[in-house]
Amino acid sequence: MFKQNYSSKLLEEAVEQLATLPGVGRKSALRLALHLLKQPVDNVDHFADAFVKLRHEVVYCPVCNMITDDGECPVCSDRKRDRSLICVVESLRDVLSIENTGQYNGLYHILGGIISPMDGIGPNDLKIKELVERVDAGGINEVLLALSTSMEGETTSFFIYKKLMDKPITITAIARGVGFGDDLEYTDELTLGRSIENRQPFKV
Amino acid sequence: MFKQNYSSKLLEEAVEQLATLPGVGRKSALRLALHLLKQPVDNVDHFADAFVKLRHEVVYCPVCNMITDDGECPVCSDRKRDRSLICVVESLRDVLSIENTGQYNGLYHILGGIISPMDGIGPNDLKIKELVERVDAGGINEVLLALSTSMEGETTSFFIYKKLMDKPITITAIARGVGFGDDLEYTDELTLGRSIENRQPFKV
Numbered sequence: 001m002f003k004q005n006y007s008s009k010l011l012e013e014a015v016e017q018l019a020t021l022p023g024v025g026r027k028s029a030l031r032l033a034l035h036l037l038k039q040p041v042d043n044v045d046h047f048a049d050a051f052v053k054l055r056h057e058v059v060y061c062p063v064c065n066m067i068t069d070d071g072e073c074p075v076c077s078d079r080k081r082d083r084s085l086i087c088v089v090e091s092l093r094d095v096l097s098i099e100n101t102g103q104y105n106g107l108y109h110i111l112g113g114i115i116s117p118m119d120g121i122g123p124n125d126l127k128i129k130e131l132v133e134r135v136d137a138g139g140i141n142e143v144l145l146a147l148s149t150s151m152e153g154e155t156t157s158f159f160i161y162k163k164l165m166d167k168p169i170t171i172t173a174i175a176r177g178v179g180f181g182d183d184l185e186y187t188d189e190l191t192l193g194r195s196i197e198n199r200q201p202f203k204v
Numbered sequence: 205m206f207k208q209n210y211s212s213k214l215l216e217e218a219v220e221q222l223a224t225l226p227g228v229g230r231k232s233a234l235r236l237a238l239h240l241l242k243q244p245v246d247n248v249d250h251f252a253d254a255f256v257k258l259r260h261e262v263v264y265c266p267v268c269n270m271i272t273d274d275g276e277c278p279v280c281s282d283r284k285r286d287r288s289l290i291c292v293v294e295s296l297r298d299v300l301s302i303e304n305t306g307q308y309n310g311l312y313h314i315l316g317g318i319i320s321p322m323d324g325i326g327p328n329d330l331k332i333k334e335l336v337e338r339v340d341a342g343g344i345n346e347v348l349l350a351l352s353t354s355m356e357g358e359t360t361s362f363f364i365y366k367k368l369m370d371k372p373i374t375i376t377a378i379a380r381g382v383g384f385g386d387d388l389e390y391t392d393e394l395t396l397g398r399s400i401e402n403r404q405p406f407k408v
Contacts, residue, residue, distance in 0.1 A: 007271055007299075008272050008273050010254075010257055011258060011262065013254045014257075023232070030297065033258065035226050037258065041259055048253070051222070051252065052248060052249060053218075054240070054241065055241060061211075093238065
């Protein structure tokens with residue numbers, strides 16, 4: 001009688017909206033909606049408020065394009081970090097991954113995506129001009145490219161390289177190779193091949 | 205420097221809230237939050253509004269406890285359905301599954317859960333008294349129990365059976381057995397054993 005129409009227009013609308021989330025189908029959306037229905041009203045208000053506020057009030061760091069609450073982000077305003085080194089990444093998620101390693105102490109530059117003609121994203125849609133301006137402003141010794149090795153990532157890296165190659169800085173890229181703890185047997189051929197090509201002096 | 209604290213309190217709060225959803229971890233929550241950040245403001249407002257409204261405005265059918273927008277639910281108010289037959293289910297999701305079969309034309313009674321001492325859910329937390337009252341009000345010929353075969357489900361079925369056994373109605377349960385299209389080889393022993401015990405006259 002109500003084939004996926006549910007018994008309530010409100011429920012239908014909530015399911016519809018939850019199903020717009022990436023990776024959430026209509027079945028999961030219904031599960032989430034019924035979960036929310038069981039929560040106290042205050043919790044649900046709070047829940048909705050959290051990302052409405054996020055969407056309305058969040059700003060981007062004017063220097064590195066990181067999501068932040070106001071003004072310069074915590075990384076750019078941290079005077080203890082190496083301000084001569086910029087790591088170029090696609091998104092905030094990459095920043096979080098790198099921060100979690102505890103191995104990086106420089107600044108970041110978040111492009112907000114990678115060049116992808118298929119998705120209609122060109123160089124002008126990314127914060128590449130801003131990166132060049134940061135380098136031109138001086139004080140930068142090294143730009144570390146940490147983009148993916150997909151075709152789009154490589155294209156973006158190359159595009160940035162071309163823009164920066166004549167500047168008085170070092171341009172580096174993160175090391176690629178067989179992951180620590182990975183078996184050679186299960187490593188893809190491209191990675192293994194490149195890791196042999198790019199072999200390094202053995203360190204004891 | 206910000207180990208899972210992110211660069212923005214707003215983002216942190218949104219991730220925190222999204223991670224309260226069942227089956228959503230902090231990594232997925234971050235992905236969802238960043239997805240919402242990319243959406244137009246209106247969409248995000250609309251998104252939040254959908255389930256805030258759901259939570260605030262939804263009502264439950266006074267007869268069968270189904271989620272509905274106001275008054276009697278579409279099933280209870282449908283005069284074409286068999287009003288002498290009530291199918292007892294745990295939740296709205298079961299109703300949707302049964303409706304999708306197109307094989308059922310009676311009414312429903314949604315318990316809102318099953319008896320589960322572990323979760324502190326007793327008979328009084330469920331709509332069992334209301335079911336007995338519906339039966340007592342007359343006009344009901346059959347109550348079809350469609351609860352799960354878990355220990356909690358069986359306990360609940362038995363509890364309802366005890367409450368209704370003296371009433372002038374038939375109490376039935378949905379058939380259990382080897383699923384259509386299932387291989388015997390891969391059917392669990394309990395199901396297969398019971399399906400032999402409960403064998404039925406062969407129909408041509």
